[in-house]
Amino acid sequence: MRVIVAEDVLLTREGIVHLLTEAGVEVVAQVEDGDAVLREVAIHRPDAVVVDIRMPPTHTDEGLVAATRIRDAFPGTAVVVLSQYLEPAYALRLLEGHEERVGYLLKERVFHPAVLVDALRRVTEGETVVDPTIVARLMGRKRLQDPLAELSPREREVLGLVAEGLSNKAIAARLFVTDRTVEAHMARVFSKLDLDESPDAHRRVLAVLALLRA
Amino acid sequence: MGWLRPSARGVVAGVSLLVATGGAVALLAPVRGQTAAFTDGQVSGRIAVLLLLAATALVAAGAVAWFARPGGLLALLGFAAAAAWLAPELAGSPGVTREARSVGLLLAPLVAPLLAHLPIRALRADAGHTGVRWLLAVMYGAFAAVSIGHALTWDPFRALDCAPVCRQGDNVFLVDRDIALSTRLVNAGFLAAAAIGLSLAAWAVRRLTWGQRPERWREGVVLVPALATGLSLTWWSIARLVVPPERTDAWFLGPTVALSVAVSALGAGVAWWLVCELRRAEDIRRLAELLDAGAGSRSLRDTLVTTLGDPTVRVIYPMGDGGPYLDETGDQVPAFVPTPGRAVAVIERVAGVVALVEHAPSVDADLLTRRVGAAARLAVDNERLEATLRAQLRELKASRSRIVAAGDTARGRLERDLHDGAQQRLLAVSYELRLAQAAAGTRAAADPARTAALDDAVAEIDRVLVELRDLAHGIHPAVLTEAGLDAALRSLADESAIVIAIDDIPDARFPADAERAAYLSVAEAVRRAGRAGIARLDVRVRQDAATLRVEVAGERLGDAQWLRVEDRVGAAGGRTTVTTDATGGTLLVVELPCV
Numbered sequence: 105m106r107v108i109v110a111e112d113v114l115l116t117r118e119g120i121v122h123l124l125t126e127a128g129v130e131v132v133a134q135v136e137d138g139d140a141v142l143r144e145v146a147i148h149r150p151d152a153v154v155v156d157i158r159m160p161p162t163h164t165d166e167g168l169v170a171a172t173r174i175r176d177a178f179p180g181t182a183v184v185v186l187s188q189y190l191e192p193a194y195a196l197r198l199l200e201g202h203e204e205r206v207g208y209l210l211k212e213r214v215f216h217p218a219v220l221v222d223a224l225r226r227v228t229e230g231e232t233v234v235d236p237t238i239v240a241r242l243m244g245r246k247r248l249q250d251p252l253a254e255l256s257p258r259e260r261e262v263l264g265l266v267a268e269g270l271s272n273k274a275i276a277a278r279l280f281v282t283d284r285t286v287e288a289h290m291a292r293v294f295s296k297l298d299l300d301e302s303p304d305a306h307r308r309v310l311a312v313l314a315l316l317r318a
Numbered sequence: 319m320g321w322l323r324p325s326a327r328g329v330v331a332g333v334s335l336l337v338a339t340g341g342a343v344a345l346l347a348p349v350r351g352q353t354a355a356f357t358d359g360q361v362s363g364r365i366a367v368l369l370l371l372a373a374t375a376l377v378a379a380g381a382v383a384w385f386a387r388p389g390g391l392l393a394l395l396g397f398a399a400a401a402a403w404l405a406p407e408l409a410g411s412p413g414v415t416r417e418a419r420s421v422g423l424l425l426a427p428l429v430a431p432l433l434a435h436l437p438i439r440a441l442r443a444d445a446g447h448t449g450v451r452w453l454l455a456v457m458y459g460a461f462a463a464v465s466i467g468h469a470l471t472w473d474p475f476r477a478l479d480c481a482p483v484c485r486q487g488d489n490v491f492l493v494d495r496d497i498a499l500s501t502r503l504v505n506a507g508f509l510a511a512a513a514i515g516l517s518l519a520a521w522a523v524r525r526l527t528w529g530q531r532p533e534r535w536r537e538g539v540v541l542v543p544a545l546a547t548g549l550s551l552t553w554w555s556i557a558r559l560v561v562p563p564e565r566t567d568a569w570f571l572g573p574t575v576a577l578s579v580a581v582s583a584l585g586a587g588v589a590w591w592l593v594c595e596l597r598r599a600e601d602i603r604r605l606a607e608l609l610d611a612g613a614g615s616r617s618l619r620d621t622l623v624t625t626l627g628d629p630t631v632r633v634i635y636p637m638g639d640g641g642p643y644l645d646e647t648g649d650q651v652p653a654f655v656p657t658p659g660r661a662v663a664v665i666e667r668v669a670g671v672v673a674l675v676e677h678a679p680s681v682d683a684d685l686l687t688r689r690v691g692a693a694a695r696l697a698v699d700n701e702r703l704e705a706t707l708r709a710q711l712r713e714l715k716a717s718r719s720r721i722v723a724a725g726d727t728a729r730g731r732l733e734r735d736l737h738d739g740a741q742q743r744l745l746a747v748s749y750e751l752r753l754a755q756a757a758a759g760t761r762a763a764a765d766p767a768r769t770a771a772l773d774d775a776v777a778e779i780d781r782v783l784v785e786l787r788d789l790a791h792g793i794h795p796a797v798l799t800e801a802g803l804d805a806a807l808r809s810l811a812d813e814s815a816i817v818i819a820i821d822d823i824p825d826a827r828f829p830a831d832a833e834r835a836a837y838l839s840v841a842e843a844v845r846r847a848g849r850a851g852i853a854r855l856d857v858r859v860r861q862d863a864a865t866l867r868v869e870v871a872g873e874r875l876g877d878a879q880w881l882r883v884e885d886r887v888g889a890a891g892g893r894t895t896v897t898t899d900a901t902g903g904t905l906l907v908v909e910l911p912c913v
Binding site: 189193194214 | 737791806815
């Protein structure tokens with residue numbers, strides 16, 4: 105897998121590069137700001153980009169802007185945004201309009217073994233990855249009219265794992281059930297969220313969006 | 319008129335009235351006077367009535383002015399104009415003495431400058447205008463020269479047009495008979511009168527179209543007749559120049575009738591204007607009493623507006639020598655520049671100038687200064703104090719907003735520093751630790767105690783990172799500045815342990831201080847609700863025109879002071895209301911300006 109890393113803090117950037125290289129991921133370029141990352145993507149056409157949400161010049165949402173521009177211009181390149189922000193608003197902003205091949209990870213999770221590499225692998229496979237902490241937060245929401253109210257606790261749990269970017273197989277392994285059971289849960293989730301008509305891969309992402317918007 | 323002593327003024331008035339009376343008598347004498355000089359020709363009965371009417375109006379204007387502006391020039395102008403108006407009748411009357419006829423001859427040319435001066439003086443248009451005064455002086459000088467030169471050289475006995483009524487030695491001022499010169503002088507006088515007429519008309523038109531509206535309407539009573547007088551004076555003068563003296567038909571009568579009517583209207587208009595002025599003076603006197611009595615609930619300016627009938631009155635308070643100035647609302651006026659065409663009354667005290675009143679020029683500034691200045695001390699002082707307080711309050715509000723904004727900026731910077739400094743360093747440390755952890759774990763002779771210590775350290779750093787993020791968020795919710803109120807409030811709801819029902823929030827962005835105040839109001843309500851163990855809050859945000867309205871409803875939020883909210887909202891220029899109903903339900907309403 106060929107990856108570009110965009111991160112303005114040297115230590116973190118080197119850490120990420122080191123970690124990715126250790127895991128056998130080829131880092132083709134390292135950049136420090138949003139404009140440079142677009143340039144490098146155009147040159148190298150990597151499989152994925154890891155981009156920090158806060159970069160020069162304003163240190164606010166340059167990474168998010170760069171991510172959406174990459175997804176618009178290079179549909180084959182997946183993007184994982186590293187963020188300090190727990191708020192689903194940011195993840196939603198990233199996912200809306202670019203449902204596939206995007207991931208939103210909290211920055212503190214970067215150096216957890218395998219989390220980043222895992223997320224990169226999933227987004228390049230076309231999945232959508234949302235940080236488990238954010239998913240947990242979404243699941244813990246207290247709402248009067250919950251759009252997800254019709255889901256059973258088990259179905260919610262499965263939807264949360266889908267949002268984290270896990271495949272049915274991985275979910276089955278995590279929940280100690282069979283693949284068939286997971287598929288059945290997902291079918292009911294789609295039905296309850298009125299997503300019956302969509303193609304399968306797209307449906308999973310739409311379900312995640314429904315969770316984010318809820 | 320400082321240069322005319324009161325006794326001299328009496329003499330001028332007396333002589334003028336005498337001449338006017340003489341003219342009137344000559345006009346009404348059984349032998350209908352054939353006139354000489356400026357109004358040659360036969361005067362029919364009807365024309366005589368018109369001439370007399372105009373003279374009466376001028377005398378009336380003078381008489382009213384004698385009372386309205388005691389000691390002023392205007393009364394003399396009215397009387398003198400009447401005298402000059404009827405002087406030709408006197409000069410042409412066979413029934414009076416030679417001396418009287420000669421005086422008539424001498425005074426007759428002065429009618430044009432006097433008629434022009436009258437409305438100008440009545441409206442005080444010459445007061446404080448050096449240019450106008452010079453113009454008037456030149457005008458009088460020119461006509462005096464024409465008049466004296468004519469009197470010294472003209473022999474009525476030899477003049478063709480005077481022949482039927484003029485006798486030998488009729489002009490007692492005659493020094494050197496020179497018919498050609500005197501005729502040229504007379505013609506020059508007519509030309510000058512035509513020019514004066516045009517200037518008067520132009521002045522009246524300019525003032526009618528240029529001034530402040532309410533003033534214009536009121537001044538119309540003088541200005542419209544002045545315009546008519548100017549135009550008919552020009553017409554009459556040109557007719558004198560081009561129409562042969564022996565003609566007595568419409569060529570002569572038309573302009574004479576027009577001028578007589580216009581002058582009658584002018585005299586009446588000036589008189590009426592002066593009556594109004596007297597009434598205004600009376601109003602100012604009452605105003606002074608009113609202000610002395612404490613001014614009531616209305617401001618000095620409002621009282622002046624009503625009394626003077628001038629909605630454009632400005633009252634300005636100097637705060638020291640040479641400014642700054644404050645208006646009555648406490649707004650700073652950088653430098654006091656009087657509006658062109660307006661007059662300024664200066665209200666002074668021992669300590670210096672306390673107020674400047676800019677008003678319509680037709681109001682007597684001296685009167686205003688004297689009466690109001692003397693009587694309205696308390697009112698002026700109150701006003702001034704209030705204006706100062708308002709200015710200070712405004713400054714205080716601005717400073718409060720600045721302090722809050724500075725605090726917000728500092729918090730924003732702190733949040734950024736935490737994210738971009740401390741957090742990044744901790745991340746780097748955590749990476750190093752993980753490397754160490756990995757190395758320790760893979761080493762052949764693994765030291766379980768060290769591995770456990772490293773595991774603990776990694777877990778601790780993860781917790782610190784989470785705490786750091788929460789801390790940064792608490793210091794400054796970045797989502798508010800970046801994504802707006804909707805996202806920030808929804809995020810607040812996600813974090814909170816209680817149910818927060820959020821109604822539709824406008825997706826628009828608002829001024830940063832309004833957004834922050836709105837957010838922090840809701841956050842404070844959530845904090846209180848959490849403390850009070852309340853299960854649910856209802857939040858509504860609406861935009862009504864220029865107001866952002868935030869409503870938070872909950873059970874038993876309590877009516878303890880919402881100081882944090884009030885301070886915040888107040889600094890953003892907003893208003894906080896907390897109401898508690900009978901069942902203990904609390905409604906917090908925050909209204910913020912959002913334009």
